Amino acid sequence: MPTAKPATGALPVMADVARLAGVSHQTVSRVLNDRPNVRRETREKVLAAIRELDYRPNTAARSLVTRxxxxxxxxxxxxxxxxxxxxxxxxxxxxxxxxxxxxxxxxxxxxxxxxxxxxxxxxxxxxxxxxxxxxxxxxxxxxxxxxxxxxxxxxxxxxxxxxxxxGVDNQAGAEAAVRYLLDLGHRTVHHVSGPADWLDANAREAGWRGVLTDQGREVVPSLRGDWSARSGYEAGQRLARDESVTAVFCANDHMALGVLRALHEAGRRVPEEVSVVGFDDIPEAAYLTPPLTTVRQDxxxxxxxxxxxxxxxxxxxxxxxxxxxxxxxxxxxxxxxxxxxxxxxxxxxx
Amino acid sequence: MPTAKPATGALPVMADVARLAGVSHQTVSRVLNDRPNVRRETREKVLAAIRELDYRPNTAARSLVTRxxxxxxxxxxxxxxxxxxxxxxxxxxxxxxxxxxxxxxxxxxxxxxxxxxxxxxxxxxxxxxxxxxxxxxxxxxxxxxxxxxxxxxxxxxxxxxxxxxxGVDNQAGAEAAVRYLLDLGHRTVHHVSGPADWLDANAREAGWRGVLTDQGREVVPSLRGDWSARSGYEAGQRLARDESVTAVFCANDHMALGVLRALHEAGRRVPEEVSVVGFDDIPEAAYLTPPLTTVRQDxxxxxxxxxxxxxxxxxxxxxxxxxxxxxxxxxxxxxxxxxxxxxxxxxxxx
DNA sequence: CACCTGATTGTTTGCGCTCACAACACAGGT
DNA sequence: ACCTGTGTTGTGAGCGCAAACAATCAGGTG
The missing domain is CATH 3.40.50.2300 (Response regulator)
Structure with a gap:
């Protein structure tokens, strides 16, 4: 198992392998690159020499020539x-x-x-x-x-x-979440969005807004978060103060986690009073209090x-x-x- | 702003820069490698040529020779x-x-x-x-x-x-957590450990065990987790059934999250009935229900x-x-x- | 038997770069 | 006038590899 090698300072190069195998360096190159037209026997001799020397091709040299x-x-x-x-x-x-x-x-x-x-x-x-x-x-x-x-x-x-x-179809995911909440009987859905200018955040917000608009629901202003639990918590505090809020769709799970925390602190029960849905399905989502409904991304x-x-x-x-x-x-x-x-x-x- | 370049298929090489600057390729090399003994004026001519050609050194060639x-x-x-x-x-x-x-x-x-x-x-x-x-x-x-x-x-x-x-001093962190819990008045501390053979898990468990032993407390068997919230949840279910459990030190925050969930489901209140401490201080830790006491790693x-x-x-x-x-x-x-x-x-x- | 074909191997070249060394200019001291 | 040192630049070689080309040998074909 221990690599028996003379350990002369210099690493073996193709020429060393060639000499040991009794062939030209070009044949070694052919073996290394799986080129056809190398006799089985020759190939094996070369492979044996490579193993014996623990030779490894120099990538710098190779990429210099192959570009x-x-x-x-x-x-x-x-x-x-x-x-x-x-x-x-x-x-x-x-x-x-x-x-x-x-x-x-x-x-x-x-x-x-x-x-x-x-x-x-x-x-x-x-x-x-x-x-x-x-x-x-x-x-x-x-x-x-x-x-x-x-x-x-x-x-x-x-x-x-x-x-x-x-990419994941963010918009479809958001739409599914919002439609699900509306189908449950919520009159509208609030949204805690990701930071402005983020592609995912925008697509999710667009999906949310689209469903509400299509179904003629009230489009309440969304609350801007930054993906962090902290920002979700802050949004949650504001949502908790509003008695009319019954459903919140968050642009990711970490913000949803913060929202859950804020609602809990404010004494608003989830899901009895407020439903919360996240996005991502982080591994912890199933173990939050309560376990989080969310949109899974693969x-x-x-x-x-x-x-x-x-x-x-x-x-x-x-x-x-x-x-x-x-x-x-x-x-x-x-x-x-x-x-x-x-x-x-x-x-x-x- | 737009890089004006002839865009002849081939990328410029050092010789091209040298020709344009009217020096030898070696001088270009010296400039590139910040060698001393290059006249200011020459250096600037070379730099100008480099910019003009949008030349970038070929790393393969360089590392071939520099090793x-x-x-x-x-x-x-x-x-x-x-x-x-x-x-x-x-x-x-x-x-x-x-x-x-x-x-x-x-x-x-x-x-x-x-x-x-x-x-x-x-x-x-x-x-x-x-x-x-x-x-x-x-x-x-x-x-x-x-x-x-x-x-x-x-x-x-x-x-x-x-x-x-x-590395982080896992053992010291665990000791601090356990000592803190004991100082609060808990008679002993239970432990949800990380997977066997993991260095961090072992050190944290050793720290926990050490403090209990030193202070002559009962060393209850630790519950083995795998870092996941799921495993913490399962451990938490078992801990919740044991009325004597008043304090749990978890080897990471995700497991602590699972423990919190299990305790909540079982109707055991945190921290009134059971104290829980984690390890890591993930960004979400402050927003769990309840916010998690934990050991922060930098x-x-x-x-x-x-x-x-x-x-x-x-x-x-x-x-x-x-x-x-x-x-x-x-x-x-x-x-x-x-x-x-x-x-x-x-x-x-x- | 000269000739072609294909499979196998070897020789040469150069990728773009840095290193060692040589060459040159110019200063000061003898 | 010479030598010596120092700063500056150029020349040649070679890093390890794959591509292009050449060479060799076997087995057909007419």
Whole structure:
């Protein structure tokens, strides 16, 4: 088991393997790259030599000559939130099984300058494509300016503007949640939204508003949150003071959690007096007090689909006519969300 | 603002810059690498040419000759959990500001084979060092076998066995929590632990057990969880049935959340009848019902300190005597946790 | 038997860069 | 006039690999 090796300072190179196997370095290269036209016997000799020396090809040399880095970049802005960290994970898994390395660039701020820096950084590394865990509309717009320089896809929201991508149908999810609440008998539904300019937040709000409008319900002003439990709590305090509130749709689970807390503090019972519905289905949702009705997103699938799209672009036979990616295949993979019913929602009392 | 460039298929190389600036390629290289002994005027001519061509150095060529990849690897096992994703983020930030790229390898399973694959994968990429977001003792042991081949540090638990690293003092945190509960007047404290073999879980359990033993309290058997809210919920159901339980220390916040849920369902009031304390201080902790007393970990600092240690190893003047890293500088940076008091804990009734 | 075909292997070249070394100019001291 | 040192620039080589091309050998074909 212990790798027996002379441990001469220098690492073995292809020529060493070739010498040991009694072939030319080119034959070693052929074996390494699974080229045809190598005799079985020869191939095995080479493989044995590789094992014996614990040889590993030098990626720098390889990519210098092939002009391919086998690396994809991921730009992430809130890799600390539940959704983004899930997506990052599934992207990495998918990339690995496709034979790519993953290099990450996570940004603290979403200003144009940071975006540019991240793209530059990844380009310096010669990534072959970039997956963006997208969030704000303006950020995606900034990113889109670089789309000519390197293949790029967005992972997350359905409509990332200028970028192709894989996304959850936020609007459909929101609609399902709101329709469900109205069907239970609520006269209208309040909304705690995500931060302005966020794609997911906007789509969810649009879905909410759309259903209310379509059904001729009163559209109460939504309360603006920032995804955090704290902001949900603050919104919840305001909602709790309003006796007419019987149903609240929150743009994510963490805010819903804060709303639940605020309602509890104010003595308003959930679901008897107020129904609360979230979005995401974080693993804790089922264990909140009360367990949270929510809209589930399949983040893992999102990551996989997004990466598929990216690889299509990366491996596409380089642009037939001119600059690729311009208008051509502006595709999107849309993943359907699922409403998960739990105890935080029910019929209104009256 | 728009990058005016001829967009001839081929990217500019150093020779192009040299020609445009009227110098030799070597001078361009000197400018790029901030070498001294370049006249100001010359340097500026070169920089202008670089800007004009939007030239960017080819990293593959550079690392072929320098034998440095400027890349660090991160191995993560549960990049989806709160703590690990935080640490990943802070490691990335720190690496960037030190001028390194980050390549990640996140594993689904922690068996020896997966570990070996991850290390191989990163070595294939010629990373200069590896930061491990450590979790299980056996995994760290498996990793430690590779420590001779590439600098490696653990980020997370205090005592990662054979690896150096930066960690939170789990034991001290647990001790503080348990002592606090005992000081409130509880006769003993129950424990919902993390999964067996996990370093953090073991240290926290040891801290809990130590204080009870020291103070001559009854050491009740701990309940084994798996970090998830679900497992906390199941443990909570059992604890709720036991009337003698007045205080519970949970090895993380998500399990504490499950415990809270179970106690609530069973009609046992928190903190009046039972006090609950968690570990981590997730952002939601303050908004649970009731707000959770917990032990805060500074994950950001952990990541930073861990990376510092790694860079020390990476940039150390390559091994004076023989194989480095063996016994030499087995250092660890220990970060102190902090007990955060909230409403889920209080004096027992009697 | 000369000739072509395809499978297998080897030789040469160059990817873009940094390093070691050489070359040159210009200062001051002898 | 010479040498010596210092700052500045250029030249040549080679990092490890894959692509293009060349060479060799076997087995047909007419």
């Amino acid at each position: 391919r880095s086998q690396t994809l970049g991921v730009i992430s802005f809130d890799s600390t939130l539940y959704g983004p960290s899930q997506m990052l994970y599934s992207i990495e898994q998918a990339a690995r099984s496709a034979g790519y390395f993953i290099s990450i660039a996570s940004l603290r701020y979403q200003d144009v300058r940071s975006v540019r820096e991240a793209v530059d950084r990844l380009r310096d590394q010669a990534v072959e494509g970039i997956a963006v865990i997208a969030s704000k509309a303006s950020t995606v717009a900034a990113l889109a300016q670089h789309v000519g320089t390197v293949p790029m896809v967005a992972v997350g929201p359905t409509d990332p503007g200028a970028l192709s991508g894989a 983040f893992a699938q999102l990551g996989r689909r997004g990466l598929e799209l990216l690889l299509q672009r990366v491996e596409a036979p380089a642009a037939p006519g001119g600059r690729e990616a311009s208008g051509a295949g502006h595709r999107a993979a849309i993943v359907a969300p699922e409403l998960v019913l739990r105890a935080s929602s029910g019929r209104p009392r009256s | 440095r990849s400027q890349t660090l690897g991160v191995i993560s096992f549960d990049s989806t959990l709160y703590g690990p994703s935080q640490m990943l983020y802070s490691i990335e930030q720190a690496a960037r500001s030190a001028g390194y790229f980050i390549s990640i390898a996140s594993l689904r399973y922690q068996d020896v084979r997966s570990v070996r694959e991850a290390v191989d994968r990163l070595r294939d990429q010629a990373v200069e060092g590896i930061a491990v977001i450590a979790s299980k003792a056996s995994t760290v042991a498996a990793l430690a076998q590779h420590v001779g081949t590439v600098p490696m540090v653990a980020v997370g638990p205090t005592d990662p066995g054979a690896l150096s690293g930066a 994950f950001a600092q952990l990541g930073r300190r861990g990376l510092e240690l790694l860079l020390q190893r990476v940039e150390a003047p390559a091994a004076p005597g023989g194989r480095e890293a063996s016994g030499a500088g087995h250092r660890a940076a220990i970060v102190a946790p902090e007990l955060v008091l909230r409403a889920s804990s209080g004096r027992p009734r009697s």
